[in-house]
Amino acid sequence: ILNVEQSPQSLHVQEGDSTNFTCSFPSSNFYALHWYRWETAKSPEALFVMTLNGDEKKKGRISATLNTKEGYSYLYIKGSQPEDSATYLCALNSGYSTLTFGKGTMLLVSP
Amino acid sequence: DTGVSQDPRHKITKRGQNVTFRCDPISEHNRLYWYRQTLGQGPEFLTYFQNEAQLEKSRLLSDRFSAERPKGSFSTLEIQRTEQGDSAMYLCASSQSRTSRTSTDTQYFGPGTRLTVL
Numbered sequence: 001i002l003n004v005e006q007s008p009q010s011l012h013v014q015e016g017d018s019t020n021f022t023c024s025f026p027s028s029n030f031y032a033l034h035w036y037r038w039e040t041a042k043s044p045e046a047l048f049v050m051t052l053n054g055d056e057k058k059k060g061r062i063s064a065t066l067n068t069k070e071g072y073s074y075l076y077i078k079g080s081q082p083e084d085s086a087t088y089l090c091a092l093n094s095g096y097s098t099l100t101f102g103k104g105t106m107l108l109v110s111p
Numbered sequence: 112d113t114g115v116s117q118d119p120r121h122k123i124t125k126r127g128q129n130v131t132f133r134c135d136p137i138s139e140h141n142r143l144y145w146y147r148q149t150l151g152q153g154p155e156f157l158t159y160f161q162n163e164a165q166l167e168k169s170r171l172l173s174d175r176f177s178a179e180r181p182k183g184s185f186s187t188l189e190i191q192r193t194e195q196g197d198s199a200m201y202l203c204a205s206s207q208s209r210t211s212r213t214s215t216d217t218q219y220f221g222p223g224t225r226l227t228v229l
Contacts, residue, residue, distance in 0.1 A: 046217045049217055098156040103152055
């Protein structure tokens with residue numbers, strides 16, 4: 001059973017704060033790492049697919065980095081806004097197309 | 112393109128009843144996945160199809176669960192003789208994948224069907 005861990009479990013920040021979350025995974029099982037944002041009552045939204053060690057991807061104020069040798073990825077949000085409030089999920093693809101998800105980090109941004 | 116849709120969005124049923132959920136993937140996507148999320152957990156893989164062929168099933172998928180994807184378009188997930196432990200969010204995702212079995216292609220998710228078994 002693959003173990004994908006996310007921390008923190010939840011986070012409450014003020015508007016304008018920058019924040020980051022961690023996703024850790026077994027490096028020996030790495031094929032690709034996916035990040036999703038899931039707002040309540042909506043579909044999980046794909047943010048990034050990361051495949052190469054040292055990858056850094058950016059989408060607006062959100063960016064992610066990847067270290068496959070030590071088995072972790074960071075997601076950063078610069079200048080958090082209330083609309084960033086959501087659960088952020090990472091998911092490991094270990095080479096069989098199916099995804100193994102972490103439990104997610106629940107972010108609440110207060111105005 | 113309207114994205115992945117799922118129906119119904121919510122289902123409340125009594126223990127022992129059968130339920131069926133439907134998923135309509137993004138047009139032309141050849142892969143379709145089912146996941147289940149229970150309280151406090153991340154989504155867990157149940158099964159996936161490439162076109163109409165069911166290629167993989169998780170051990171979470173007991174004999175009471177069956178999934179189909181006739182004609183390689185929409186898919187249905189049926190749960191027979193529901194139990195309280197089946198209460199969860201059932202998510203469907205689709206992707207367009209060109210390679211065999213392994214794929215890093217993005218999976219696009221629907222909004223899910225929330226099942227409550229009383």
